[in-house]
Amino acid sequence: MNSALELAGLAKHFGPKTAVHDVTLTVPAGSFYGLVGPNGAGKTTSLSMAVGLLRPDAGRARIFGADVWADPVKARAQVGVLPDGLALPERLTGRELLVFQARLRGFDKATSASRAHELLDVLDLLDAERTLVNDYSTGMRKKIGLATALLHGPRLLVLDEPFEAVDPVSALTIRGILQTFVAGGGSVVLSSHVMALVEQVCDHVAVIDNGRVVAAGSLADVRAGATLEDRFVELVGAGAATRKAPSWLAS
Ligand SMILES: Nc1ncnc2c1ncn2[C@@H]1O[C@H](COP(=O)(O)OP(=O)(O)OP(=O)(O)O)[C@@H](O)[C@H]1O
Numbered sequence: 001m002n003s004a005l006e007l008a009g010l011a012k013h014f015g016p017k018t019a020v021h022d023v024t025l026t027v028p029a030g031s032f033y034g035l036v037g038p039n040g041a042g043k044t045t046s047l048s049m050a051v052g053l054l055r056p057d058a059g060r061a062r063i064f065g066a067d068v069w070a071d072p073v074k075a076r077a078q079v080g081v082l083p084d085g086l087a088l089p090e091r092l093t094g095r096e097l098l099v100f101q102a103r104l105r106g107f108d109k110a111t112s113a114s115r116a117h118e119l120l121d122v123l124d125l126l127d128a129e130r131t132l133v134n135d136y137s138t139g140m141r142k143k144i145g146l147a148t149a150l151l152h153g154p155r156l157l158v159l160d161e162p163f164e165a166v167d168p169v170s171a172l173t174i175r176g177i178l179q180t181f182v183a184g185g186g187s188v189v190l191s192s193h194v195m196a197l198v199e200q201v202c203d204h205v206a207v208i209d210n211g212r213v214v215a216a217g218s219l220a221d222v223r224a225g226a227t228l229e230d231r232f233v234e235l236v237g238a239g240a241a242t243r244k245a246p247s248w249l250a251s
Pocket residue numbers: 014017018019037038039040041042043044045046
């Protein structure tokens with residue numbers, strides 16, 4: 001099987017805290033892969049190690065066979081990344097940012113300008129093309145971040161919560177773009193807390209809890225006949241149903 005992303009035994013400690021114990025999973029090429037897990041489960045840490053933004057204490061990550069640390073240029077050329085809390089050049093307008101990024105990627109002036117325009121158009125950011133990134137809303141920042149991830153035409157997209165803070169119409173647009181990308185042979189890995197969305201768009205899913213993969217595979221296999229939300233709660237939500245609100249609340 002051709003894999004877009006292979007994570008083997010990834011581990012990361014922050015001081016005494018083990019954020020990721022052992023994350024091993026394979027994202028088949030051409031798949032739409034969802035990563036879910038409770039707050040603090042280790043999703044962002046795992047995705048950051050997967051794309052070379054954070055050095056693991058153990059384990060390895062390969063993008064289309066290229067080791068992210070041993071062969072970073074080859075690995076990174078094939079991936080577009082939307083990291084958590086993306087830092088953007090705040091004093092550039094949306095259009096300037098995209099043209100600048102495209103030029104950094106080595107595209108000529110004309111190609112950079114046309115790619116920037118197409119992405120602003122498709123992500124409905126043309127009205128804000130002259131607005132400084134500093135003045136973008138949270139959802140607009142997600143969209144311009146996604147545009148920078150798409151700019152160089154990668155084969156794999158790794159997106160940390162791409163739908164967070166995005167309005168429903170923009171979410172539909174982003175979904176459409178990602179589905180077209182996968183239909184054209186691209187691969188997507190995204191993290192999300194929205195089970196219904198993951199269920200609708202992803203064909204594979206991994207559940208991470210406490211820095212470990214507790215279930216992974218095709219959506220049907222992981223769901224095992226239940227809804228993804230029910231399976232999620234069954235796998236990682238022990239105790240949630242018995243926790244009560246404070247007695248003084250609304251009394
Ligand atoms: N730089 C850091 N220093 C110390 N601890 C960290 C650091 N980054 C993450 N952690 C800890 O590692 C654990 C995993 O965090 P991570 O952000 O990967 O979780 P997550 O699954 O993405 O969570 P969420 O769904 O809330 O975004 C958490 O306990 C977090 O507090």
